[in-house]
Amino acid sequence: MIYVTGDTHGDLSRFKLSAARKIKKRDVLIVCGDFGFVWDGGVKEKRVLKWLGKRRYDVLFADGAHENFDELKKYGEEYWCGGKTRKISGRLRMSARGQVFEIGGKRVFVFGGGDRDDGAASGGEGEKPTPEDFAEAMKNLEKADFKVDYVVSYEPPTQITEFLSLSKLDDDAAPESERAGHYLDEINKKLKYERWFFGRHHINKIVTPKYFALFDGIVSAESAVGAHFKKPR
Numbered sequence: 001m002i003y004v005t006g007d008t009h010g011d012l013s014r015f016k017l018s019a020a021r022k023i024k025k026r027d028v029l030i031v032c033g034d035f036g037f038v039w040d041g042g043v044k045e046k047r048v049l050k051w052l053g054k055r056r057y058d059v060l061f062a063d064g065a066h067e068n069f070d071e072l073k074k075y076g077e078e079y080w081c082g083g084k085t086r087k088i089s090g091r092l093r094m095s096a097r098g099q100v101f102e103i104g105g106k107r108v109f110v111f112g113g114g115d116r117d118d119g120a121a122s123g124g125e126g127e128k129p130t131p132e133d134f135a136e137a138m139k140n141l142e143k144a145d146f147k148v149d150y151v152v153s154y155e156p157p158t159q160i161t162e163f164l165s166l167s168k169l170d171d172d173a174a175p176e177s178e179r180a181g182h183y184l185d186e187i188n189k190k191l192k193y194e195r196w197f198f199g200r201h202h203i204n205k206i207v208t209p210k211y212f213a214l215f216d217g218i219v220s221a222e223s224a225v226g227a228h229f230k231k232p233r
Helices: 012-016 043-053 131-143 158-164 180-190
Strands: 002-005 028-031 058-061 077-080 083-089 092-095 099-103 106-111 150-153 195-198 205-208 211-213 218-220
Touching: 002 150, 012 043, 043 083, 043 092, 083 099, 099 131, 106 131, 106 180, 131 180, 158 180, 158 205
Parallel strands: 002 028, 028 058, 058 092, 106 150, 150 195, 195 211
Antiparallel strands: 002 218, 077 083, 083 092, 099 106, 205 211
């Protein structure tokens, strides 16, 4: 099965919740950006990453707007379930942007990166999706006939952000055409899918029957409809 959770920001307790302990061997947990465990390359960090890589299930994460991209680039590329990743440790991997994965008979599109409007620091450059990332996404989606089961991203499409009223463009923000939501809007026009999960806004909320904002909840992608988006025990 495929499970999804929101931004972890280097908080190991997410992986020690009862909901995480119930994830079985050969299942996959996907993190919707701002993973945060790859930051300084230190001994303690390596130990934590090794622990995460030894889970009985696979962990795949999309990058968010608050990552150390210089550190992430040090990890080698590896294809996994049909998509390009960076292997961090054992069963722990980061998805490259715009990848389509075949997981347990389900097709999952993952698109990381986002706009950093809160003034928080990230490590190095690279948080914003680029035209090259968009082109990669469209190439992979075309191969999939623009049909997937689930979408996992850090940012939601612009219409969802505006609906939540949690983010507004201001005079100092990047032009709309250069923002992450613009790329997702263009993808959304062509893509057919059952559910879209995103982590940017740090809430657990069923926005519509197709759009799910996740933070510290862990949900099954297949049975997310009707799930209680509250912090699991």
